[in-house]
Amino acid sequence: MTPPPVLSPPLRVSIQGYAGAFHEAAARAHFQDREVITVPGHTFAEVIEQVESGESDTALMAIENTLAGSLMTNYDLLQRSDLRITAEVYLRIRQNLMALPGVAIDELREVYSHPIALMQVREFFHAWPKIKLVESADTALSALHVRQSEDRSRGAVAHSLAAELYELDILAEGIETNRLNHTRFLVLRKGRDTDQDSGDKVSLSFSVSHAAGSLSRVLMVLDAYKINLTKIQSTPIIGRPWQYRFYVDFMLNGTVSVTEALAGIRPITQELRVLGIYTAGQKP
Numbered sequence: 001m002t003p004p005p006v007l008s009p010p011l012r013v014s015i016q017g018y019a020g021a022f023h024e025a026a027a028r029a030h031f032q033d034r035e036v037i038t039v040p041g042h043t044f045a046e047v048i049e050q051v052e053s054g055e056s057d058t059a060l061m062a063i064e065n066t067l068a069g070s071l072m073t074n075y076d077l078l079q080r081s082d083l084r085i086t087a088e089v090y091l092r093i094r095q096n097l098m099a100l101p102g103v104a105i106d107e108l109r110e111v112y113s114h115p116i117a118l119m120q121v122r123e124f125f126h127a128w129p130k131i132k133l134v135e136s137a138d139t140a141l142s143a144l145h146v147r148q149s150e151d152r153s154r155g156a157v158a159h160s161l162a163a164e165l166y167e168l169d170i171l172a173e174g175i176e177t178n179r180l181n182h183t184r185f186l187v188l189r190k191g192r193d194t195d196q197d198s199g200d201k202v203s204l205s206f207s208v209s210h211a212a213g214s215l216s217r218v219l220m221v222l223d224a225y226k227i228n229l230t231k232i233q234s235t236p237i238i239g240r241p242w243q244y245r246f247y248v249d250f251m252l253n254g255t256v257s258v259t260e261a262l263a264g265i266r267p268i269t270q271e272l273r274v275l276g277i278y279t280a281g282q283k284p
């Protein structure tokens with residue numbers, strides 16, 4: 001007799017936001033072949049805590065957007081957390097203006113959305129100076145609030161799925177400033193130990209001494225190894241004014257291992273930390 005298949009329990013994925021948010025779309029796209037339960041978090045800090053405490057197995061966290069730039073506070077959260085990056089997800093972000101059924105754009109006075117979403121659509125609203133843009137926790141929650149308020153002067157900017165879920169009309173679709181609007185999300189799991197992880201992409205953080213040329217020396221070593229840097233970001237180190245932490249993402253080229261690359265830069269960096277070794281995500 002063949003034994004019954006072992007069913008794996010659904011994966012609990014923490015996301016910033018609620019049903020219909022872009023984080024949910026990214027989670028569903030990434031874990032397509034797994035049964036997923038999304039665990040909503042109000043803030044990115046809450047999302048990190050949920051994984052650290054074991055309330056969820058993994059989290060998705062937006063880290064950069066092609067129009068709005070880096071989510072600087074998320075770099076800090078990642079640095080202070082015990083989590084590591086195990087994958088990345090790229091998602092095309094299409095923003096839509098929505099309101100209660102039958103409402104016309106010129107009736108709107110306040111439009112709610114996530115701050116990063118609002119940064120992506122600011123130009124569209126230049127033509128509507130009577131509309132005040134109001135930041136809220138999440139795009140989907142903004143849509144839900146419009147529905148619950150029953151207020152015809154309120155609108156939301158969100159995914160078309162949110163309009164469907166909360167029965168709103170889309171007044172204008174694809175209102176992002178540029179169509180090449182993509183967000184990169186990190187998949188995070190508990191534990192800093194990356195020893196069992198493998199992949200072609202590496203994310204590191206480090207600081208350097210406050211001496212001339214110290215960052216360029218690090219970059220020169222990576223260049224000598226023919227390592228292709230995909231991103232470098234600096235953030236201020238809190239409590240050490242005018243000193244910076246650097247976050248570097250790079251692709252391994254098959255000739256140099258992570259261990260070799262780390263050995264090359266360890267002597268010329270401080271507080272070097274591997275944030276993750278993972279397979280590079282598919283860009284849309």
Ligand SMILES: O=C(O)C(=O)C[C@]1(C(=O)O)C=C[C@@H](O)C=C1
Nearest residue numbers: 021022023062114116138139183
């Ligand atoms: O509010 C949402 O729907 C989110 O998932 C948040 C978020 C973000 O944090 O950048 C996700 C992707 C888009 O760039 C806009 C907003």
